[in-house]
Structures are given as structure tokens and as C-alpha cells.
Amino acid sequence: MQLKVPEHQVAGHIAKDGKPGPLVDDKGRFFKPLQGDSRGENEVKFYESFATNTEVPDHIRRFFPVYHGTQAVEGSDGAAMIVLENLLADYSKPSVMDVKMGSRTWYPDASEEYVQKCLKKDTDTTTASAGFRISGFEVYDHKESSFWKPERKLLRGLKVDGARLTLRKFVSSNSLSDMGSKPDSAFVSSVYGGSNGVLTQLLELKTWFENQTLYHFNSCSILMVYENESILKGNDDDARPQVKLVDFAHGNDDDARPQVKLVDFAHVLDGNGVIDHNFLGGLCSFINFLRDILQSPDESAES
Amino acid sequence: MLKVPEHQVAGHIASDGKLGPLVDDEGRFFKPLQGDSRGEHESNFYESFTSNKKVPDHIHRYFPVYHGTQLVEASDGSGKLPHLVLDDVVSGYSNPSVMDVKIGSRTWYPDVSEGYFKKCIKKDRETTTVSLGFRVSGFKIFDHQESSFWRAEKKLVLGYNADGARLALRKFVSSNSPADSNLTPPNCAFASEVYGGSNGILVQLLELKDWFETQTLYHFNSCSILMIYENESILMKGGDDDDVQAARAQVKLVDFAHVLDGNGVIDHNFLGGLCSFIKFIKDILLSVDKRHETETSPLENGN
Secondary structure, three states: OOOEEOOOOOOOOOEOOEOOOOEEEEOEEEEEOOOOOOOOHHHHHHHHHHHHHHOOHHHHHOOOEEHHHEEEEEOOOOOEEEEEEEOOOOOOOOOEEEEEEEOOOOOOOOOHHHHHHHHHHHHHHHHHHHHHEEEEEEEOOOOOOOOEOHHHHHHHHHOHHHHHHHHHHOOOOOOOOOOOOOOOOOOEEEEEEEEOOHHHHHHHHHHHHHHOEEEEEEEEEEEEEEEEEEHOOOOOOOOOOHHHHHHHHHOOOHHOEEEEEEOOOOOOEEEEOOOOHHHHHHHHHHHHHHHHHHOOOOOOOOO | OOOOOOOOOOOOOOOOOOOOOOOOOOOOOEOOOOOOOHHHHHHHHHHHHOOOOOOOHHHHHHHEEEEEEEEEOOOOOEEEEEEEEEEEEOOOOOOEEEEEEOOOOOOOOOOOOHHHHHHHHHHHHHOOOOHEEEEEEEEEEEEOOEEEEEOHHHHHOOOOOHHHHHHHHHHOOOOOHHHHHHOOOOOOOOOOOOOOOOOOHHHHHHHHHHHOOOEEEEEEEOOOEEEEEOOOHHHHHOOOOHHHHHOOOOEEEEOOOOEEEOOOOOOHHHHHHHHHHHHHHHHHHHHHHHHHHHOOOOOOOOO
């Protein structure tokens, strides 16, 4: 079994200083090292519970990575790894964004140290103000014909307007590294909009979160993924956003194949009869940001 | 002639020479403008809200009607002080049961002073604010057994956990004596009339929820929802078919000293807490329905 480092990891732990990071194989599987301090154990516990929980409606399962148990992997000192579906396996040139949901990443019963650490980060980022923060993203830059990933520092310093701009950039075709350029939101309808787009999927999740009291998804992220390959196929040498839009409109709406997935379950706890109001509030705020972008793709800010 | 309101359940109370609100006999409520610019802030909100064309007509019913400010003889004898003049939300009721629920998983907000932040977060963590997304601030109910009002002790209320909050919400719509509910569980006799029905609390909360999913005008930090209903009609119940409207359950938002501009972001803090509160009410209605089914079922189940 050939294991290699994933190409498109946007947030979370990476292989560094001899500590293992995630790996992928050529059979569509993603190997995630178990995190220390019982977080890894907690994540496994969640996946095991979720996989067999009959109270989770079928149509909600598509928003979660498929779980394949744990496995000791060669080269990781026999340490167990969580085996999951590789969410990017079916994509050629995926643009990916990781958005951490909720106006707080700490939770009752966490250690005081953890609470303070989280609080600081929540108030320094858009978590407290907007109910979510962008943890990372990688976008296919159509102008440069290569992937572009921003510096982590850049993301941490984002305020509300910066987050809004970034969400527009995620679905734009013009040069992304130029922070001054206005994003053209070329793919906004095919990624955020449409009957299978991100917004429709998020609304489905929202309905579930209004009632489910099974789990509290503390510190979880929503991953947004879409395919650029099909967009490229409609590309002429002198491709202008308008042409792309027209081509896209005549193509199959599924070409972008936008997908929403929940990831990172190290801090999931039992719901205990209460809805996950923290995640839900943040999710509704995120939904509103996307709705605003869909309704006014050319504006750079809402009044 | 101004006097101390009878049905105040939370906030400052004008008794024993303390500064608090007053009412007249024409249905008006006089709230002294609080110091530290909070009072000014609250009157600014009312002025803005009253004339804000972006607030849909059907939402105005959830807010007290504002009549400007007026110099009034203060309740603590300190002379004439500016007061907010509002419609007294309980003036149309004979024997109202009232409950004040502070909505949101946090009562602090970005950019407050360190001192205020610490004070708020301590209280939020000690009460159900963090865990449930709301906390019961106070309530009083008409005790049908004793034919008098029963008021929940403030210390007791602030010490509630999730079960305590649930119990309080059930007591609020029960006819058995609230004083000895340690022995007999609340019977939720009025749950369907007060929480349920086409004009009940739940329907009103759902209407508010819809508005909060898209409104970016205001962030209602530290605001409360007041629930009011009439006991007089219930007392006179004797085969009257007019029962459905008789309870006249009403939801009102109150306490706007910490409201801020929404700045293009929805009030995800309030919304998350509101959704959690809605779920609690829904669960009570469901349990009452189930009990009704069991009681009217032809099968004996040994109860």
C-alpha cells in the first residue's frame, strides 16, 4: 500500500518535525493520526457512535466522511490512525475551504487553560463576531493555472469584511494572490447556488441542527470542495469570466460538484437533550454570508 | 399617580427606596434611564427601531411601543430624572403569569471592557447561558390553588441547570401549586393553550426566528424575551368555548441597553439561543401530546 502526503490539506495538523501527519492511499482512503490528550480517542468514539446511530437520518450521512475504523500504519511507529474516506479522491483540481463553525470553540467542562486559549483565538478572529472563521483554503487560480494557498497569518487576521471578500475569492476566476483586485465571483452560481450547490446543502444541515440533540460539534469545521477541471475544459486561450459563465451555464450543473462535509470531531460531546445552538448560530450566519454573495456577486460589501 | 409595577420579574425593582421603573394607570411604563450611557443607549435604540423602515410590520408587535423620554419623579426620591416611556406590556392583563428569559449563549459582546466581559462570562458559565443558549432570569405565576401569585426566588433561578430550566418552563404553564413541585411534577395544564395553538408562544417565537435568520440591523446583546399570559380567563373556565384566545399568550423582547448595530452580520448569538429555547418549548408540547394520547388510548397501560 502506497501512502503519501495529501496534496490539498488546508487546515489542521500536517506532518512536521517527525510527528506524523495525515496520509492518503491510492484507493480513496485518508489516514488521520490520532491526536494526543484523548482527543484522538474522542474522535474515534464519535465516528463509531455516528456510524451506528439509527437516530441520524440517512440524508444527513452524506455530510460526514465515511469511517473505516482504525489501523496501525507502517512508519507511524505502530500508532493507530483513523481511516476515513478521502473527500478529495474524486476531484482532479479541487478548490477547498475549511470554515470552523460556531461563535465559540470552547465548551463547558473544558479545562480552564483550554477555555482561555480558545477565547483569545475566538475574539481575535471572526469567530466571536461572525459565528465562524475561515481556517484555511486552497483555490485553483485560473489566471496562473496553479493552486494558491494564503498564509495562515493572513487568515487569522481577517475581520468580517475580509472573510466576506475571501468567500468571494473562493469562487472567482481572477488572480487571487493580488489582495487588491476585486474578485469576479465567476463561479458563484455553480458553486454556492443551484439545486445541488453549497447553500442548498447547508440549508439541509441547518434543518437537522434545529432539532438534533445527539451531538455537540464543538470546534468542528465545514469543508467546501468543488471541481475546477470542468471549468478549465470550457476554457479558451483568451478566457474571460463572461465566456466561462456562459459555457458553464450550458454545461452540466454537476460539473463543479460542490460538496459540503463536516470534519474534525476531536471535541464532539453528547447533546444531552439540547440542540447544538453554538454550531447552529454560526451556520445560520455563514448561510447569510453566502446568500448575500449570491444575491449581489458584484458588490464587495453589504450595507 | 405613578406606582411600582406589580408584575416585574427581573431587572431593577423600585422598592424600599431603590431606583426602578414605575407605571401609571393609563397603561404606560416609565423606565429610569440607566447610568453609564446605558440608558441613553436604550433610548437611542428605541428611536432608531421605531422609525426603521427595514423592520417588517409584523415584527413590531414583539417590541414595546415607545413614547419618547420624560422627566419623572424617581422612585428613590432623588428628584426628577429622565425616564423612557413605554407601553406597559402587562397592562391589558388582570392576573398575568410572566417569565423573563435572557436569550443568547453569551451576554458579553466584542469590544466591551475587560471588567464587564469578566463579569458577564462568569455569570454565563455559572448559569444555563453557555450550555443552553438562554437562562431564566425570573418568573411569577398565578397559583390557582392558593389564588395568589408565586414568585420564583432569584437565587434559585440563577442556580438552575438544564433540568431546572426545563422544570421552570413546565411550572410556568401548570395549575398545581408551584411551591411543592418537589413532590408533584408540574402538570402542564395550560401548555397547549399558552405554548401551543395558532397564536401561542411557539408560533410567535418561530416568527421571530424567521426574522433573525436574515436581519442584520441589530444585535440584541443581553436582551430578554418576556412571556406573558392571562390567568383570569383560565380561572373563569367553565365550559366556555372561547378558551383558545383566552390565554392571550404574548412574546415581547425587552431590555435594549446593550443593543448594537448588526453591521451586515446576523445576530447569531441571539438566534442560536432562540432556537434552543424553541426546542425546549417544542419538547414540552410533545410530551403533553404524548400524555394526552396515552390517557385517551383504549389500552390500559397500568398507570
